[in-house]
Amino acid sequence: MPSKRGERGEVRAVGRGGDAVVETSSGVVLMPGGLPGERVELTLTGSKRGAARGRLMRVVQPVAGRREPACADAARCGGCPLMIASPEMQREIKQRFVADACRELPGAADTEIEWVDSPAKLRYRRRARLGWHRDTIGYRQLHSKRVTSIRECIVIVEPLRDAWDGLRAYLAPSLRGGGEIQLQLTDAQRVVVELRADDDQRPELFDACARLCELPVIAGVTLQTRGHGHAASWGDTRVAIQAGTFGLLEGPAGAFSQANDRVNEKLIEAVVRLAEPQGMR
Numbered sequence: 001m002p003s004k005r006g007e008r009g010e011v012r013a014v015g016r017g018g019d020a021v022v023e024t025s026s027g028v029v030l031m032p033g034g035l036p037g038e039r040v041e042l043t044l045t046g047s048k049r050g051a052a053r054g055r056l057m058r059v060v061q062p063v064a065g066r067r068e069p070a071c072a073d074a075a076r077c078g079g080c081p082l083m084i085a086s087p088e089m090q091r092e093i094k095q096r097f098v099a100d101a102c103r104e105l106p107g108a109a110d111t112e113i114e115w116v117d118s119p120a121k122l123r124y125r126r127r128a129r130l131g132w133h134r135d136t137i138g139y140r141q142l143h144s145k146r147v148t149s150i151r152e153c154i155v156i157v158e159p160l161r162d163a164w165d166g167l168r169a170y171l172a173p174s175l176r177g178g179g180e181i182q183l184q185l186t187d188a189q190r191v192v193v194e195l196r197a198d199d200d201q202r203p204e205l206f207d208a209c210a211r212l213c214e215l216p217v218i219a220g221v222t223l224q225t226r227g228h229g230h231a232a233s234w235g236d237t238r239v240a241i242q243a244g245t246f247g248l249l250e251g252p253a254g255a256f257s258q259a260n261d262r263v264n265e266k267l268i269e270a271v272v273r274l275a276e277p278q279g280m281r
Contacts, residue, residue, distance in 0.1 A: 006041045006042065006043055006057050007024045007025065007026060007029075007041070007042055007043070007044065007054075008024065008039065008040070008041050008042075008060060009022040009023050009024035009025075009029065009039075009040060009042065010022065010023050010037070010038070010039055010040075011023075011034040011035060011036050011037060011038045011039075011040060012028075012036065013036055013096075014034070014035065014036060014082070014093050015030065016097050017081075017142075017143075018032060018078075018081025018082065018142065019031060019032055019081075020032065020033065020034030020035065020036075020038075020040070022034060022040060022042060022054065024042070026044070026052070027052060028051075028052065029042060029044065029052045029053065029054040030051050030052065030053055030054070031053065031054040031055065031056055032056065032081060032142055032143075033056035033059075033075070033081075033084065034056060034059070035062075035063050035065060035066055035084065035085055035089065036063070036089075036093070037063045038059055038060075038061060038062055038063050038066070039059075039060040039061035040056060040057075040058070040059055040060060041056075041057045041058050041059075041060055042054040042055060042056055042057055043055050043057055048143070053143075063089075065085050065086040065088065065089035066084060066085065066086075067083075067084060067085060067086050068084075069083040069084055070083060070122065070154060071083060071153075071154050071155075073148075073150040073151070076141060076148055077138075077139045077141070077142075077148060077150055078139060078140060078141045078142030078143070078144070078148075079139045079153070079155075080155060081142065082094075087121070091115055091117075095113050095115060098113050099113060114266070116260070116262050116263050116266050117262070118260045118261075118262060119262070122154050122155055123154065123155065123156065123157055123158065124155065124157065124259075124260060124261075125155045125156045125157065125160070125259040125260070126156075126157055126160070126184065126185035126257070126259055126260075126261055127160075127182070127183065127184045127185065127257060127258075127259045128153065128156050128160055128164075128182070128183045128259075129180065129181070129182050129183075130147075130164070130167075130180070130181040130182075130183065131145075131147045131178065131179070131180055131181070132147060132172075132175050132178060132179055132180075132181060133146070133147045133177075133178045134175065134176075134177070134178075135172045135173060135175055136149050136172075137149065137164070137167050137168055137171070137172055137175075137181065138150055139153075147178075156183075157185060159185055159189055159190060159191050159217050160183045160185060160191055162191075162215075162217045163183050163191040163193060163215075163217050163218060164183065166212055166215050166217065166218060167181065167193070167212070170208050170211055170212040170215075171195075171205065171208050171209070171212060173208075174201075174202060174204040174205040174207075174208045175201075175205060176197075176199055176200075176201050176202055176205070177197065177198050177199030177201075178197075178198045178199070179195060179196050179197040179198050179199075180195075180196045181193065181194065181195050181196075182194040182254065184239050184253075184257065186219050186238065186239045186240045186241075187219065187240050187248075188242070189217070190216075190217055190218065190219035191217055191218055191219060192219050192220050192221075192222075192236075192237055192238075192239050192253050193212070193218060193220070193221045193222070194221075194222045194224075194237075194253050194254050195209075195221070195222065195223045195224065196224045197223065197224065197225045197226060198226055199225070199226060200225055200226065201223070201225050205223070206223065206232060209221045209223055209232070209234055210234050212234075213234040213235040218235065219235055219236050219237070220233065220234060220235035220236045220237035220238070220253065221233065221234045221235060221237070222234075222237050222253045222254070231253075233253070237252065237253035238250050238251065238252060238253070239251050239252070239253060239255050239257070241257050241261075241264050241268075242261055242264065242265065243264070243265060243268045244265035244268065244269060246268060246269075246272065249264075249268060
């Protein structure tokens with residue numbers, strides 16, 4: 001049951017979803033907004049999937065790595081839960097995620113985890129996954145299906161920001177129900193837009209997609225509605241990923257890529273290296 005009484009505890013770790021794992025006198029509580037080593041005060045909000053959940057009331061004893069988020073919407077957006085940590089602490093937390101995931105794999109103990117950083121601290125993400133509910137387009141809140149509209153996302157590259165503005169202007173008035181939107185950078189300056197609707201859509205949305213595709217920043221648009229096998233498409237919906245010395249790697253709309261271009265380059269280099277015959281490396 002939710003409680004208004006505050007409880008104190010110590011953050012033991014941060015989970016992959018961004019929640020702090022807090023040790024309290026009542027047991028372990030999962031709560032957004034804490035960092036490893038911090039003493040916090042929280043209030044219990046209930047439980048989900050057998051885990052107690054809480055809400056941060058205040059940080060009693062912060063760690064040296066705590067930072068004020070660069071984004072004013074970080075607390076309610078849910079997209080960047082580690083923005084409250086310094087770059088060094090973010091790196092440590094994320095490397096621990098990878099180490100934990102690989103712990104039981106053969107050779108994991110002798111494998112060094114390479115950190116691939118982005119040259120830019122902000123405006124580096126080449127891919128964004130959004131949601132919509134009726135005419136609101138934005139990110140889903142942490143642990144919620146609710147879509148929150150934010151004024152500006154400071155971690156996506158400029159073409160994605162311009163494409164998001166286009167979605168608001170051209171598509172929002174015609175959207176029905178809810179769904180997901182993926183924006184993905186292609187050929188460095190243009191964006192492929194992929195829409196997956198939970199409900200059937202009106203003809204006006206199809207017309208709006210055609211108009212959206214006329215914007216210089218939009219390379220192509222796909223629209224998949226629930227219960228229909230093939231997506232409608234406009235423009236060039238292929239996604240081109242920069243592969244370093246290997247040039248461009250092309251894939252269809254919806255193809256997965258890492259949000260950081262340098263990580264994509266490293267992954268492609270590793271695959272090419274492993275694919276070479278023994279003795280030819």
